[in-house]
Amino acid sequence: MENVPGHRTDDLEYLDSNGIDRDEVSSALARIFNEMIFGDTPLHCDPHGGNIAIRKNDVRREPNFDIILYDHGLYRDITKQLRRDYAKLWLAVIDADEKNMRKYAYNVARITDDQFPLFASAITGRDYRAVTKSVVSTRSDEEKEEISGALGEGMLQQLVQMLGKVPPIILLILKTNDLTRSLDENLHTRDGPVRNFMILARYCSKTVFEEQMETIAQTGSKLWPCNLFRLIAAWSSFMRVELKLSLYEHYISFRRFASLSPIASI
Ligand SMILES: Nc1ncnc2c1ncn2[C@@H]1O[C@H](COP(=O)(O)OP(=O)(O)O)[C@@H](O)[C@H]1O
Ligand SMILES: [Mg+2]
Known part of the structure; x- marks a missing residue:
């Protein structure tokens, strides 16, 4: 019942004049909604721009803003x-x-x-x-x-x-997915959709890795030779994606730092 006022995410003037980094806002929104899809939390049933607001947080430095979600009437669990x-x-x-x-x-x-x-x-x-x-x-x-x-x-x-x-x-x-994409587009971020795709890819590879771990655990001890081999295979494929993503993240930071021209694909 608390009154939690905030500004719309497309109020770029508010974000810029308060030193709130648009790319950070976009990434935070992507994380929030991916967590609701892939994590153990239920998914907000009415994800649209009007149910989200941003406010400056003067106490915390990183990030220096809060994201407010309104309208908690209905949530759904995803199996x-x-x-x-x-x-x-x-x-x-x-x-x-x-x-x-x-x-x-x-x-x-x-x-x-x-x-x-x-x-x-x-x-x-x-x-x-x-x-x-x-x-x-x-x-x-x-x-x-x-x-x-x-x-x-x-x-x-x-x-x-x-x-x-x-x-x-x-x-x-699909609606949630569309929302994060349109929020990102309306924020006119420096990195474009790439960073949010990387956040999504991380959630996806973690989800697949957890499934592989669960399957291995169901077939007996992790130290059995055959299971150990599967464990190493699952871990290395997870790490390969992680490595690729971190390298790419470094590349983006470097590109931003060096102000190189945007790239077309990864
Ligand atoms: N706790 C709150 N503090 C401040 N503003 C709020 C709060 N709850 C809702 N609002 C504002 O009122 C609007 C409508 O409320 P909401 O819960 O989304 O109802 P509806 O079902 O009509 O969409 C929200 O978009 C938000 O701007
Ligand atoms: Mg609403």
Whole structure:
């Protein structure tokens, strides 16, 4: 019942005049919503810009702001299996691995092969052709126009039909996903969508790693030769993603520091 006033996340004047780093706001929002999707906390059921606010925190230095979430009337739990399949779907998207994208799109939302291109565009907000290359780059104005054009040319009807068959919890996850993307775009961050993709990739690889650990634990002691081998394999593939992400994070910091031109893909 406490009154917790704040400013909209797209109030750039408020953020800039208070020395609040927009990139940090965008990353914090990505972490909050990914935690609700992949962590053990339930997911806020009405994720939209009006239910989020920012306020300066004069006590804490890093970050020097708080994010306020309003409207806690309804939350949903996401099952572990769905979380894991969704994580694998995103890892496939980030790897541009179409075979696994199709497999996990089916597992997550029963998306058939013919519905897949539309679904891939719906979850990434990208033109399908971009999805099979790299979704990490910033959307060009041309691409945004092409998508709105296609929606006007009958794709909207197909989209509505497809989304009508998707389980409500998936729609909620898609909505959350769309929200973080649009918040990031409206914040006009220096790093573009790359950093939020990395936050997402970390949550996904951690989710998959935890599943592998659980499977190993179910088949007996971790020290059995065969399990030990599986443990090392799971750990090294997790570390490979971690290493790739940290290297990339360093590269971004360096690029920002050196003010190099933006890159198109990873
Ligand atoms: N505890 C609060 N402190 C300050 N403002 C609030 C608080 N709760 C809600 N609001 C403001 O009122 C608006 C509407 O409240 P909300 O709980 O989102 O209801 P609705 O279901 O109508 O969307 C919010 O977007 C926010 O701006
Ligand atoms: Mg509200």
